[in-house]
Amino acid sequence: MALTRNSLLIGFGLWLTGCGLYSFRGNLPSHINSVAVGSVVNQTSEYLLDDMATELILDLFFSENVLQVTDLDQADSDLQVTIMRVTDKPATFTAGETVEEWRIDIHTTVVWYDITKNRPLFEQNFSAFGYYPPGGDIGNDNVDNDGDGEVDEEDEFGDPREIALRTAIRKISEDILNAVISTW
Numbered sequence: 001m002a003l004t005r006n007s008l009l010i011g012f013g014l015w016l017t018g019c020g021l022y023s024f025r026g027n028l029p030s031h032i033n034s035v036a037v038g039s040v041v042n043q044t045s046e047y048l049l050d051d052m053a054t055e056l057i058l059d060l061f062f063s064e065n066v067l068q069v070t071d072l073d074q075a076d077s078d079l080q081v082t083i084m085r086v087t088d089k090p091a092t093f094t095a096g097e098t099v100e101e102w103r104i105d106i107h108t109t110v111v112w113y114d115i116t117k118n119r120p121l122f123e124q125n126f127s128a129f130g131y132y133p134p135g136g137d138i139g140n141d142n143v144d145n146d147g148d149g150e151v152d153e154e155d156e157f158g159d160p161r162e163i164a165l166r167t168a169i170r171k172i173s174e175d176i177l178n179a180v181i182s183t184w
């Protein structure tokens with residue numbers, strides 16, 4: 001996914017006109033050049049989910065390099081992510097009515113805050129989900145568990161539910177980045 005600022009401005013400009021999620025006040029905030037991605041706040045009881053989310057969001061913002069990622073005391077904007085809720089529910093059943101696949105949903109609230117002008121640039125909710133089997137080996141189940149387009153590759157191992165959480169967080173990270181870019 002090559003995110004250049006110009007191509008995205010065109011694409012998201014078109015997309016946003018029909019969308020109305022964010023009301024533009026003039027043009028892009030050209031005074032915003034950097035962002036702090038502090039620690040994600042975890043209001044759920046999911047152990048270490050905040051660390052996982054912080055890591056994945058930071059990775060994406062570093063790699064896409066849309067804004068300079070800095071410490072809070074040097075940043076002119078702050079990305080405040082709070083994980084509000086995580087729910088598990090059965091998604092599909094076998095003929096014998098046992099659960100074949102679970103769906104996990106993550107709900108977050110994100111404020112992108114303009115430090116220089118002391119006001120939010122946006123405040124939005126982001127949700128995403130992932131699927132996981134109740135057990136078994138996700139490295140050998142013929143399913144693309146992490147949704148990266150490759151089936152049963154080397155990084156599909158470990159706790160299936162954790163992989164589903166990671167998949168959902170990665171989607172949310174991309175949605176946050178897109179929201180930041182489309183604010184321009």
Ligand SMILES: [Ca+2]
Nearest residue numbers: 144146148150
């Ligand atoms: Ca995969």
Ligand SMILES: [Ca+2]
Nearest residue numbers: 138143145152
């Ligand atoms: Ca797999």
